[in-house]
Amino acid sequence: xxxxxxxxxxxxxxxxxxxxxxxxxxxxxxxxxxxxxxxxxxxxxxxxxxxxxxxxxxxxxxxxxxxxxxxxxxxxxxxxxxxxxxxxxxxxxxxxxxxxxxxxxxxxxxxxxxxxxxxxxxxxxxxxxxxxxxxxxxxxxxxxxxxxxxxxxxxxxxxxxxxxxxxxxxxxxxxxxxxxxxxxxxxxxxxxxxxxxxxxxxxxxxxxxxxxxxxxxxxxxxxxxxxxxxxxxxxxxxxxxxxxxxxxxxxxxxxxxxxxxxxxxxxxxxxxxxxxxxxxxxxxxxxxxxxxxxxxxxxxxxxxxxxxxxxx
Amino acid sequence: xxxxxxxxxxxxxxxxxxxxxxxxxxxxxxxxxxxxxxxxxxxxxxxxxxxxxxxxxxxxxxxxxxxxxxxxxxxxxxxxxxxxxxxxxxxxxxxxxxxxxxxxxxxxxxxxxxxxxxxxxxxxxxxxxxxxxxxxxxxxxxxxxxxxxxxxxxxxxxxxxxxxxxxxxxxxxxxxxxxxxxxxxxxxxxxxx
Numbered sequence: 001x002x003x004x005x006x007x008x009x010x011x012x013x014x015x016x017x018x019x020x021x022x023x024x025x026x027x028x029x030x031x032x033x034x035x036x037x038x039x040x041x042x043x044x045x046x047x048x049x050x051x052x053x054x055x056x057x058x059x060x061x062x063x064x065x066x067x068x069x070x071x072x073x074x075x076x077x078x079x080x081x082x083x084x085x086x087x088x089x090x091x092x093x094x095x096x097x098x099x100x101x102x103x104x105x106x107x108x109x110x111x112x113x114x115x116x117x118x119x120x121x122x123x124x125x126x127x128x129x130x131x132x133x134x135x136x137x138x139x140x141x142x143x144x145x146x147x148x149x150x151x152x153x154x155x156x157x158x159x160x161x162x163x164x165x166x167x168x169x170x171x172x173x174x175x176x177x178x179x180x181x182x183x184x185x186x187x188x189x190x191x192x193x194x195x196x197x198x199x200x201x202x203x204x205x206x207x208x209x210x211x212x213x214x215x216x217x218x219x220x221x222x223x224x225x226x227x228x229x230x231x232x233x234x235x236x237x238x239x240x241x242x243x244x245x246x247x248x249x250x251x252x253x254x255x256x257x258x259x260x261x262x263x264x265x266x267x268x269x270x271x272x273x274x275x276x277x278x279x280x281x282x283x284x285x286x287x288x289x290x291x292x293x294x295x296x297x298x299x300x301x302x303x304x305x306x307x308x309x310x311x312x
Numbered sequence: 313x314x315x316x317x318x319x320x321x322x323x324x325x326x327x328x329x330x331x332x333x334x335x336x337x338x339x340x341x342x343x344x345x346x347x348x349x350x351x352x353x354x355x356x357x358x359x360x361x362x363x364x365x366x367x368x369x370x371x372x373x374x375x376x377x378x379x380x381x382x383x384x385x386x387x388x389x390x391x392x393x394x395x396x397x398x399x400x401x402x403x404x405x406x407x408x409x410x411x412x413x414x415x416x417x418x419x420x421x422x423x424x425x426x427x428x429x430x431x432x433x434x435x436x437x438x439x440x441x442x443x444x445x446x447x448x449x450x451x452x453x454x455x456x457x458x459x460x461x462x463x464x465x466x467x468x469x470x471x472x473x474x475x476x477x478x479x480x481x482x483x484x485x486x487x488x489x490x491x492x493x494x495x496x497x498x499x500x501x502x503x504x505x
Binding site: 309 | 462
């Protein structure tokens with residue numbers, strides 16, 4: 001393929017024609033391909049496909065398979081190990097809910113770091129999806145008197161209680177409403193997800209979220225190769241790029257296989273509870289029906305599926 | 313209802329006396345008892361071994377001190393036992409901080425078969441089912457534990473789960489949850505580069 005006039009690797013236009021966006025990027029790509037006389041290697045094809053990507057929801061099964069395979073290749077190169085990327089669909093008849101017992105949480109932050117490892121959050125610069133807030137028992141739940149930077153020898157500290165906050169997976173999510181490109185949406189099982197490839201990094205969702213649950217990758221995420229969790233999901237814990245937003249996904253890669261989220265598994269006091277809101281026998285339903293449950297910032301009508309309660 | 317309570321009170325009061333008689337009885341399988349039946353079965357005439365509920369609540373192994381179990385390595389089945397509450401010097405590392413004014417070792421540990429615990433009615437239970445013993449006083453907590461509300465459960469939200477025993481988090485001799493060292497606080501925003 002040394003002939004500079006050879007056809008660039010552009011597929012035949014579909015019957016309905018290209019959108020402006022596609023036409024523009026393909027034109028650019030064709031120019032670049034012709035100028036550099038690049039061949040049509042697998043990597044080029046991948047780069048092209050990522051460049052003229054479709055929205056996750058518009059991908060046909062074959063296209064999705066190609067995208068996933070491409071990602072696996074790229075991550076394997078980047079991290080020097082086999083990384084699986086899957087797009088497990090939601091389980092029919094599930095609506096996930098989460099409950100957290102404020103009378104039991106002791107603020108040990110094990111959930112924070114368990115989550116970092118499971119979900120491939122950047123170690124440097126530091127990204128945490130969970131923020132554990134320390135508050136005064138006398139003051140009650142008052143976010144204006146909360147401290148996330150407490151550093152005690154042992155916890156719980158006298159007179160304090162702890163409130164971990166992450167994505168509340170609202171049923172009426174303001175972040176989804178404001179996203180100008182629909183890079184974030186609620187799945188049928190109630191999980192609010194992000195397509196990291198579609199996100200343009202405008203951070204509207206971050207300012208719209210009343211819970212401060214979303215994180216922006218200001219720098220290039222740094223994960224030591226030996227600490228990468230190689231079992232990843234497209235909409236969940238696959239490694240992110242600089243310039244995109246991320247947040248808790250209820251450990252989509254675990255819960256869609258029937259497992260508990262990582263934070264539930266690592267919590268040493270059993271303060272974290274997870275289950276299917278549609279299953280009357282689940283522990284989450286038991287808690288909703290028997291305990292004093294509240295949601296954060298109820299007055300905003302975000303309708304979180306994350307419930308706080310007092311078990312004692 | 314009141315009557316039932318009275319019966320239960322009676323059972324609790326009589327339990328100490330029961331211990332004396334229960335220990336020497338031959339081990340025998342009693343009828344199927346579980347759930348509500350577990351409590352109703354507090355009749356003074358129920359000797360032997362409590363029917364296992366292990367299949368219903370798969371639990372993590374009991375947190376024995378190293379080398380402590382089986383207890384029968386030291387305590388023989390035919391040993392003569394002093395049943396009056398007294399300080400046991402050999403086990404002086406155990407400090408009882410659990411209703412210690414009213415209770416002592418043999419209220420939970422079986423006097424004769426040291427590898428078992430016993431319920432108030434004298435039926436023996438394994439250490440792997442110690443939650444039944446705890447639930448005799450902490451009934452609502454046992455109910456919440458079974459439902460998955462109290463305590464930690466791991467495994468699958470939709471399928472098989474593993475429970476932790478009460479004793480995995482609360483030492484039966486001193487049940488208050490011990491403080492932990494927290495993980496590193498997050499970096500302050502100005503420190504992130």
